[in-house]
Amino acid sequence: MHDVLIGAKILSKNEEIAQRTRKEFNQRGIFSINLVSSPGSGKTSIVEKTVERLKDRIKIAVIAGDIQTDLDSKRLKKYAIPVKQITTGRACHLDALMVRRVVPWLFVQGGVELLIIENVGNMVCPAEYDLGEDMKVAVMSVTEGDDKPLKYPSLFHASRLLLINKTDLLGYTDFSVDRACENALKINPALRVFETSCVTGAGLDTWCDHLEEMVECQATIDGQ
Amino acid sequence: MHEMSITLSMIDIVNDEMRKRGVERLERLKIRVGKLTAVEPQSLLFCFDVCTRDTPLEGARLDIEEVPISGTCMDCNEEFHLEGLLSLCPRCEGGRIEKISGNELDIVSMEVV
Numbered sequence: 001m002h003d004v005l006i007g008a009k010i011l012s013k014n015e016e017i018a019q020r021t022r023k024e025f026n027q028r029g030i031f032s033i034n035l036v037s038s039p040g041s042g043k044t045s046i047v048e049k050t051v052e053r054l055k056d057r058i059k060i061a062v063i064a065g066d067i068q069t070d071l072d073s074k075r076l077k078k079y080a081i082p083v084k085q086i087t088t089g090r091a092c093h094l095d096a097l098m099v100r101r102v103v104p105w106l107f108v109q110g111g112v113e114l115l116i117i118e119n120v121g122n123m124v125c126p127a128e129y130d131l132g133e134d135m136k137v138a139v140m141s142v143t144e145g146d147d148k149p150l151k152y153p154s155l156f157h158a159s160r161l162l163l164i165n166k167t168d169l170l171g172y173t174d175f176s177v178d179r180a181c182e183n184a185l186k187i188n189p190a191l192r193v194f195e196t197s198c199v200t201g202a203g204l205d206t207w208c209d210h211l212e213e214m215v216e217c218q219a220t221i222d223g224q
Numbered sequence: 225m226h227e228m229s230i231t232l233s234m235i236d237i238v239n240d241e242m243r244k245r246g247v248e249r250l251e252r253l254k255i256r257v258g259k260l261t262a263v264e265p266q267s268l269l270f271c272f273d274v275c276t277r278d279t280p281l282e283g284a285r286l287d288i289e290e291v292p293i294s295g296t297c298m299d300c301n302e303e304f305h306l307e308g309l310l311s312l313c314p315r316c317e318g319g320r321i322e323k324i325s326g327n328e329l330d331i332v333s334m335e336v337v
Binding site (some may be wrong): 001003004005006007008009010011012013022064091092093095124125127128129154155157165185189 | 226229230233234236237239241245246247251253260261262280290310319320321329331332333334335337
């Protein structure tokens with residue numbers, strides 16, 4: 001009997017695929033975000049409102065991940081932008097290979113500047129899987145409670161931006177935006193927080209302007 | 225539960241290594257799981273047991289070393305371990321922390337016959 005050293009990352013295959021995707025996205029000037037949240041925090045509404053505001057300013061494509069149904073991609077059809085549904089079957093998260101399989105589709109859309117990947121609604125598993133995106137964006141909503149970052153720290157740790165959504169419901173809950181921010185920043189002090197409501201539209205312009213800036217910034221880096 | 229797909233990735237790597245080395249039986253597999261990952265060791269043990277049944281890996285022991293979260297404070301240079309996931313320096317409460325460990329999800333070694 002003897003010991004054999006391996007020294008491999010368990011998710012090395014996923015990471016290799018993700019790195020390849022990221023490189024190709026960057027070469028083509030595509031900035032990509034991976035939207036992650038628990039089910040029902042308003043990811044699809046955020047995608048809709050974001051597309052509504054930005055589609056005449058930048059070329060957007062969306063990949064929507066769900067365990068079952070293409071209801072999300074149907075909701076996005078009215079905006080006449082490229083939308084691809086990935087149905088995972090049973091898996092609770094998207095992985096790099098699932099995204100990899102739709103990359104050829106994305107590239108024939110031509111000139112896409114922003115790719116929004118809407119992950120399967122789940123706050124735990126998607127945090128572990130790199131899809132090749134430029135950054136993860138966490139979404140939490142007012143009805144979920146302001147202690148969410150402490151309960152599900154991995155996602156907040158892995159994300160660069162946080163959207164606190166459904167702020168129109170603040171008056172009906174004891175949710176405190178300050179406390180939520182404080183909790184999120186304890187986990188990840190570099191996190192940038194946006195407050196949004198897809199019902200009143202509050203905060204969406206600020207979020208979209210920031211997103212557009214990031215797309216432009218990425219284009220400048222890629223162009224060099 | 226993503227521990228199942230993590231287990232399958234792990235088994236793929238082990239099978240490759242065993243094939244490469246012409247080894248037929250695995251006695252023990254050592255892995256490291258950082259406490260910053262969203263991976264539950266107990267679930268990994270369960271999945272490993274289920275996924276290796278009726279395969280050459282059946283009966284192998286899975287040893288999981290949990291790696292604590294540690295970091296260096298970029299403001300006061302304090303090096304520290306963290307029990308929870310809060311990322312503030314215990315000395316100066318600064319938030320600019322460089323993580324040293326906690327993100328591991330690695331196969332360390334295998335004991336083969």
